[in-house]
Amino acid sequence: MNTDNLASGVEGSPGSSGNNSPLIHWVETDESRAARWRSEAGVQPPGRVQVADDTLTADVAYRLACEGTALLWRSDFQNGRQLLQAMARRFDRKLHKPHTVVHAPSEAFNHHRMVQAQRARTLGMLLIPFEADHLIPLRRAPDVQDACTEAYGPADAPYVASLRELLGLIGAHEWRKKGVEIPALKARIHPHYGVFSPVRGEYVALAADAPLPELLSSSSLAFDIGTGTGVLAAVLARRGVARVVATDQDGRALDCARENIARLGLSGQVEVVHADLFPPGRAPLVVCNPPWVPARPSSPLENAIYDTDSRMLRGFLAGLAEHLEPGGEGWLILSDLAEHLDLRSRSELLALVDQAGLQVLGRVDVRPTHPRSSDPTDPLYAARAAEVTSLWRLGVNG
Structure with missing residues (x-):
C-alpha cells in the first residue's frame, strides 16, 4: 500500500476519491504510515492502530479491540474474516452472561x-x-x-476501512443485485446501499389492499x-393511479x-422529485x-x-391538510412498536x-411476521410480539 503521497496529512478538496476524509495513522516496519479513512457510519478514525496478521490470537485481538486499539489486517483476507467472527462470538458470549434484568420497555x-x-x-476495530x-x-x-463504488463512489487513492463495514457493503450489493420480491408488484424491488429495504412486506401489502379514495x-x-x-x-401506479x-x-x-x-416500466406514471416531505400542489391521496x-x-x-423527535411524522401530519384535495385521504403507514417501547403513546399520536x-x-x-417477532431470545421480544402495523386513513376535519 503506497502511502507516500498521503503522509503529509493535507486534506485536499472534497471529491470522488474521498479526499475530504480524515487520515488514519500507524507505524509499520518502523515507518510512519497514513491513508484516508472511510466510514459510512461517520465513525472517526481510531487513535491507536497496530498491524496484525495470522500470529494474533482471537483472544488478544478481542482484548485490544475492547481497549480501543484498531488492528490493520495484513494477512489472508478469509482468515481476517474468521477472526472477526471469533471476536463477535466472544462479545456475544459476554453479552449473554447473567446480568441485571431490565424491566421498563x-x-x-x-x-x-x-x-x-x-x-x-x-x-469495527478490525x-x-x-x-x-x-x-x-x-x-x-x-x-x-462494485460494492464499494456503490457505497463510497470512485477511489483514486488508497484508504482504510472497517472489515465489518466492508462485509455490510458486500451484503447490500448482493441485495441490490438480487432484489426483494414484492408480491403486490409480482416483481422485485432492488434497494441501493443506504436505502431502507422493503423486506417487511406487511406495510407494502397494506398499501396494496386498502380501498382507494373515490376522488381518484x-x-x-x-x-x-x-x-x-x-x-x-x-x-399505487400498478393499482391504476395515473400519476404519482x-x-x-x-x-x-x-x-x-x-x-x-x-x-418496472412505470416512468410514464411516476415522477421522482427531490423535496423535504411534500411536492407543490394537492392530491386526492397522499401516502407516507x-x-x-x-x-x-x-x-x-x-x-x-x-x-429524532418524530420529525418526519410530525411534518407529514402538520402539512397534510394543505396538500390534500377536498375529500381526499392521507395514508399514514406506521408501526406501534414505539408505543410498546414507551417511546410514544397512542394518545400522543x-x-x-x-x-x-x-x-x-x-x-x-x-x-408483522418477521423472525424477530417470534424470537423469545430477542432483547425486545415483548414489544415485537405485540407490534401491529397500521394504515391510518386520515381526512381533513370539517
Whole structure:
C-alpha cells in the first residue's frame, strides 16, 4: 500500500476519491504510515492502530479491540474474516452472561441500542487496507469494486476501512443485485446501499389492499412522501393511479427509486422529485411511511429506522391538510412498536392528528411476521410480539 503521497496529512478538496476524509495513522516496519479513512457510519478514525496478521490470537485481538486499539489486517483476507467472527462470538458470549434484568420497555430499548453500539464499535476495530479502485491487497481477497463504488463512489487513492463495514457493503450489493420480491408488484424491488429495504412486506401489502379514495376516479394523482426505494409509488401506479409524485431528500433514495421505477416500466406514471416531505400542489391521496421509532439515529444508515423527535411524522401530519384535495385521504403507514417501547403513546399520536386539523376515517391493521417477532431470545421480544402495523386513513376535519 503506497502511502507516500498521503503522509503529509493535507486534506485536499472534497471529491470522488474521498479526499475530504480524515487520515488514519500507524507505524509499520518502523515507518510512519497514513491513508484516508472511510466510514459510512461517520465513525472517526481510531487513535491507536497496530498491524496484525495470522500470529494474533482471537483472544488478544478481542482484548485490544475492547481497549480501543484498531488492528490493520495484513494477512489472508478469509482468515481476517474468521477472526472477526471469533471476536463477535466472544462479545456475544459476554453479552449473554447473567446480568441485571431490565424491566421498563424504554430501558430495555436504550440498553439494547447501547449494547449494539458497543458491539459495532468493538468489531469495527478490525481494519482492511485498500488500494486505489477499491482493490484489497490481501491474499484471497474478493472483488469488491462494485460494492464499494456503490457505497463510497470512485477511489483514486488508497484508504482504510472497517472489515465489518466492508462485509455490510458486500451484503447490500448482493441485495441490490438480487432484489426483494414484492408480491403486490409480482416483481422485485432492488434497494441501493443506504436505502431502507422493503423486506417487511406487511406495510407494502397494506398499501396494496386498502380501498382507494373515490376522488381518484376524477383526479388520478397521488403523492408518496419519503419514497425510499419507490416501492409504494410503484404499488399505487400498478393499482391504476395515473400519476404519482414520489419525493425524498436523500440522493441515494432518489437514484434508487428512479432506477426501480424505470425497471418496472412505470416512468410514464411516476415522477421522482427531490423535496423535504411534500411536492407543490394537492392530491386526492397522499401516502407516507415514516421511520417508526422516535429516537436519534447513530449513523446515516439508521435514518430510515429512527426519526429524532418524530420529525418526519410530525411534518407529514402538520402539512397534510394543505396538500390534500377536498375529500381526499392521507395514508399514514406506521408501526406501534414505539408505543410498546414507551417511546410514544397512542394518545400522543392522536393528539398530533387532531392538532393538524385531521380526523381518522379508518384504520387497517396487520401483525408483522418477521423472525424477530417470534424470537423469545430477542432483547425486545415483548414489544415485537405485540407490534401491529397500521394504515391510518386520515381526512381533513370539517
